[in-house]
Amino acid sequence: MKRYTTDLLAFAFAAGSLISSAVAAQDALVVQPDTGAFPVGTNQNLSYATGAIRVTGNLTSGLNVSEPTGASPFWSLSIDPIGSTPLAVGCYERTLRFSSQTRPGLDFAFGGSGCSSVFGRYxxxxxxxxxxxxxxxxxxxxxxxxxxxxxxxxxKVRFNSTVPTTGGFREPVANSSGSLQFSAAAGAIGGSAPGGVANIALSRQTLRPIRNFEAGPSMDYNGPLPGDPSGFWSLDFAPIEGQVFGVGNYPNATRFPFQAATAPGLDFSYNGSGCNTLVGGFNVSDVSFDSFDQIPTRLLASFDQRCGNAQGPLTSGVIDLTVSMKGPAQLPPADLLMKSSFETGETTSQTLFSPTCQWD
Incomplete structure (x- = not known):
């Protein structure tokens, strides 16, 4: 039998003697989610008879791991290699739900719930x-x-494994931080905030940033608001059709995504209130996008928005967002991803797999 592990046998001194502290083989699933996350939003610590968890597939096409026959709740974990390179001990970065010749695959379902798209690492x-x-x-x-x-x-999943489930958990790919600040006149969007002002902290637990179909950044927030323990807002920006979204001034914006091809798009909605039509503009001081999945990793922008027309009540705000990303900064060349480091002579920085977990 071939067995590979990243953990060395631990030893402890007791009564002056060297004593092995090896962990007995175990089967377990331990889950630590952000509150309300999908597909499971509460902590799980499930143990099974050793060797009872089901593992199917192979190292070349990928493995599926699931609860023992007859056990409840149902769950499954799928891990797939990059292309046809066999799975090995080490770290796989920037995974998608389905693997490809350039990206490893990862999927997790729990209690009958799953994700349409998955971004992760294992x-x-x-x-x-x-x-x-x-x-x-x-x-x-x-x-x-x-x-x-x-x-x-x-x-953490363990199948007949001597690796303990104690210790820290793997960090996710993306972590958002920053703030949204705004002031709103009476009757304007955001005017329901106490005093019409807000300074809202951003985190991965509350914010979902994406690049929208007009190549601009969009953000959806669900979390605490001033004077409200639970609320939501959204903010969308878009350049003039065919232009690149970058640093600069964007006047004469109208409501995204209904703006004309010759106008930039903007839309700020707050806790259930939004504009049917709007006029406004925004200024971008700093912006960058992830090279893999094109989410905004940096955005510093101010905006002014009036519902209806130029005489409508004004909302003025500033979004200051930073999204830190785990893993390599850009996708390596496909030909290197399809070869081993032995074949290419390249370092592990050239792939999305690292036997030494260099991006931790």
Whole structure:
């Protein structure tokens, strides 16, 4: 049997003697999600008889791990390699729900719920097979963000594994931080905030940033608001059709996504209130997008918005967003992703797989 692990056998001194502290093999699923995350929003700590968890597939096409026969709740974890390169002990970065020749695959479902799209990363900490290639031991730590780069679910799966489930959890790919500040006149969007002003902290637990179909940034927020423990807002920007969204001034904006091809798009809605039509503008001081999935990783922009026409009540705001990303900064060349470091002579920085987990 071939067994590989990232963890060395731990030892402890007791009564002056060197004593092994090896962990007994176990089957377990431990999940630590952000509150309300999907597909599971509460902590889980499930243990099973050793060897009872089901593992199907192979190292080349990918593995599916699921609860033992007859156990409840239902859950499954799928891990797929990049192309046809076999799975190995180490870290897989910038995963999608389905693998490709350039991206590894990762999917997690729980209690009958799953994600249409998944963004994540995982670490294989132990992997053993018998001579026929059947997996006989497996330890995987993973983190996913469902549908977009918002709230996260981190977990650990152990199958006949001696790797403990204690210790920290894998960090998700994206972590948002920053703030939205605005002031709103009576009757303007955001005017329901106490005094018509707000300074709202942003985090991955509350914000979902994306690049919209007009190539601009869009943000959806669900979380605490001034004077309200739970609320929501959204903010959308778009350049003139065919132009690149970048640093600069964007006057004469109208409501996104209904703006004319010759006008930039803008829309700020707050806790259920929005404009049917609007006039306004925005100024972008700093912006960048992720090279993999094109989400905004940096946005500093001010905006003015009036519902109806230029005499409508004014909302003025500033969005200051930073999204830190785990993993490499850009996608390596496809030909390098399809070859091993032995074949290419390249370092592991050239791939989305790292046996040393260099991006942690």
């Amino acid at each position: 670490q294989i900490r132990e992997l053993a097979t018998n001579q026929s290639g059947t997996v006989t031991a497996l330890a995987v730590d993973f983190a996913i963000q469902c549908e977009s780069y918002g709230e996260a679910v981190s977990g």
